[in-house]
Amino acid sequence: MNDIAPALGIDLGTTFSVVAQVNRGGMPVTLPNVEGTPTTPSVVFFDGDRIIVGAIAREAMATDPELVVQLVKRRIGSEWIFEYRGVTYHAEHISALIVKKLLQDSQRLTGSVNQAAVTVPAYFNDTMRAATRHAAEMAGVEVLGLLSEPTAAAVAFGYDKRPVELRGIVVDLGGGTFDVTVLEFDHNDLIVKGTGGDAYLGGANFDKVLFDYFVDQFDQSQRIDVRDPESLSIEEFTQVSQDWLLRANRAKHDLSVRDRTVVQLQAAGLSTRLEVSRESFEKMSAVMLDEFSEKITDVVHTAGFSMKDFGVVLGVGGATRMPMVQDRIRSLFGTAPDTSVRPDEAVGLGAALYGARCQMEDGHGLMIEREAHDFIENMKVTDVSAHSLGISVFEGEGGRRRMEVLLGKNTPLPDVKSNTFFTMRAGDTQIVVPVLEGDSSVPDECLRIGTVVIDGLPANRPAHQPVTVTMSYDRDGILKVTARDDSSEKSVSTVIERTGQLQTASSDLAAQAVKNAIVL
Ligand SMILES: Nc1ncnc2c1ncn2[C@@H]1O[C@H](COP(=O)(O)OP(=O)(O)OP(=O)(O)O)[C@@H](O)[C@H]1O
Ligand SMILES: [Mg+2]
The missing domain is CATH 3.30.420.40 (ATPase, nucleotide binding domain)
Structure with a gap:
């Protein structure tokens, strides 16, 4: 080759x-x-x-x-x-x-x-x-x-x-x-x-800290709170905030090499000159550090x-x-x-x-x-996974829901894990497996990232039937979940339906717009 x-x-x-x-x-x-x-x-x-x-x-x-x-x-x-x-x-x-x-x-x-x-x-x-x-x-x-x-x-x-x-x-x-x-x-x-x-x-949070400081200082010296809609219209505020954020970013960079910097702020036809020291910037940033x-x-x-x-x-x-x-x-x-x-x-x-x-x-x-x-x-x-993944299960008959982890945090990639669970009621023709991500045992404290559904099961199934759930992580950290009804051997093997996945006509339109876009 x-x-x-x-x-x-x-x-x-x-x-x-x-x-x-x-x-x-x-x-x-x-x-x-x-x-x-x-x-x-x-x-x-x-x-x-x-x-x-x-x-x-x-x-x-x-x-x-x-x-x-x-x-x-x-x-x-x-x-x-x-x-x-x-x-x-x-x-x-x-x-x-x-x-x-x-x-x-x-x-x-x-x-x-x-x-x-x-x-x-x-x-x-x-x-x-x-x-x-x-x-x-x-x-x-x-x-x-x-x-x-x-x-x-x-x-x-x-x-x-x-x-x-x-x-x-x-x-x-x-x-x-x-x-x-x-x-x-x-x-x-x-x-x-x-x-x-x-x-x-990230760095943007440090920009924001300086920006908030600018707003306060401008208010102190000019008696104008730029965030107050009575002082500035939304359009004016958007403009001022983008401009001040750029200035905040520049000031932050400056303070990496100097111990003080000067910023010129303009809003509502007024102008303020502000000096910021590295020391005060560091104090403002203490919580983030x-x-x-x-x-x-x-x-x-x-x-x-x-x-x-x-x-x-x-x-x-x-x-x-x-x-x-x-x-x-x-x-x-x-x-x-x-x-x-x-x-x-x-x-x-x-x-x-x-x-x-x-x-x-x-x-x-x-x-x-x-x-x-x-x-x-x-x-x-x-590489390893950054999150624990599992499914939501009931703890015994009438019990509470619990997050059952299949792939723990820091699992080396790729990896596959299976576990068998039991259905609760007789006659269920559908099994819905909620897929969760998170480190809490309480499902509500985890993120529901998708669902796997097994449909069309025979109506006469008794209760307590085994279902095997298999989760696999590929090398990219992308997940695949399969669930198999062990008695009928019916399984659904799809990449999970992700919460937030784009499948609408409007997203097709956007994909087309991306494809046709003249990008400079
Ligand atoms: N000399 C400097 N002093 C202070 N901050 C700096 C300096 N150089 C870059 N930054 C900040 O680093 C950030 C950009 O870093 P980088 O390019 O690594 O991030 P990114 O790859 O865009 O973000 P992420 O990795 O979070 O997706 C910006 O917030 C920028 O202001
Ligand atoms: Mg980066």
Whole structure:
């Protein structure tokens, strides 16, 4: 078989996205976008007939905020919608537009490569993973695999440093999500031991803290609360808030290298000059930093380790550049974060290596240098699930419902587990199996992620019939559930009906709009 070009690695970030590929010399490198930068803002601007993605879209936040969509990754798999010119877009359609731009720009450099490994936060559940995969497919990508972002960063680090035996922890504080992953390098194997995080903690929260501070300070000096509808109309407020959020973001970056910064705020025809010190920014951020520490210790302990057990702490994600985050890492682990692989590119680079690995698994040889080829071919990556999955069962006759876990948190992927349960009533012609995700034994405290239904059973079945439920996780962390009625041997073997899955006519229209979109 002829050698083929290496696949892409796509890091679809909350605030920035990255595309990378292993070059002929065997090094993973980022592929710059048309604008010439290695990272592309994950921002979409609906500009009439054209859809603009990236830096220009980000700038349009200040001038046309109602036509700009950002931070969409936080909404993936949810009911959130954005309507434009009669088309209803869900988050996965917006993500698809971002991927379309990434793919298009990368193909200027690669020709026609459309295979890719795509990364997702470790914390993403089955629904979010499936939605991400679908988004990439809508954009024309052939998805070879999904990989958790911190695991991808560890792949990039392992490839660069080639540790023989090393236990590490990845602390990935990005724009919108926070992931912590404990792992071990053992010769060619990278084995994830545990993962966790917070889907709602990232750099954007720090922007928001500064923004709230701006609002208070403006109110103090100008006696105008910009949030009060009597002071500003909704349109004015939207404009002011997008503009101030950009200023907050700039101030945050400034405070990573300076101990004070100056911000000029304008609203309702008034202007205020505000000085912010690093010290006061750190005080405002104390609650988030405490959450950050808590999550880390939680993941370390759940994985069965202590804070002293790590030979390396990988600092990943742009927000780990903040001195207060670095200080916190130092005080938790007694060592500074390793940022030898660039924090905002590491995930994309690792994804490219993983994509190349997937191609080799599929039997392809790649057009890359021999030694690199051998290393990637022998590399083995074992990820884990971030959530416990199970089904809702009754505890005995007339008993309470209980979450019965089949695949526990931190299960190495892929995996399959089965369990037999008993029906309650005689004559039931249908069995409904609610699929739950969560760490509580109380079903109401878990997330119902879907349902599997066995229909058309004979009407004369007695009570207490065995039903075998099998759950399998594929390597991408995507779930399949089958339920079999053991007496009739009737089974339903479908990928679960996911809560929040898009199957409506309006989503077909949006998929078509994505396909036809002229993306710049
Ligand atoms: N020098 C810096 N100082 C402070 N914050 C920074 C700096 N550089 C980048 N950031 C912040 O890092 C965040 C972006 O990081 P990154 O690109 O890793 O996130 P992402 O991949 O978009 O998000 P996620 O991984 O959560 O989906 C932004 O909030 C950005 O403001
Ligand atoms: Mg990221």
